[in-house]
Amino acid sequence: MLKLADGMEEIMGDKVTSAERVATREIGGRRLEIMRLTWRDAAGLSYDVTDADSGDDLTPNESFDDFPTDEQLAALVEEAGEPG
Numbered sequence: 001m002l003k004l005a006d007g008m009e010e011i012m013g014d015k016v017t018s019a020e021r022v023a024t025r026e027i028g029g030r031r032l033e034i035m036r037l038t039w040r041d042a043a044g045l046s047y048d049v050t051d052a053d054s055g056d057d058l059t060p061n062e063s064f065d066d067f068p069t070d071e072q073l074a075a076l077v078e079e080a081g082e083p084g
Helices: 070-080
Strands: 014-027 030-039 045-051
Antiparallel strands (some): 030 045
């Protein structure tokens, strides 16, 4: 189990009960980690994406409701620009 980042447990008024790295993908020359979050007071799961090398959160404002496709990951990489 991975430690939650500061503030990650307080999102949308719910509490994250677990965060698990479920996949790593290389997209646009960047290694991305996909995290599956489960919630105490909300049904379903959500998925966050971070840059594995820099630690940058590529989904700071909104998580994916379903496992992100490679096309969605590529859009995140393009939107984020250079890491750091």
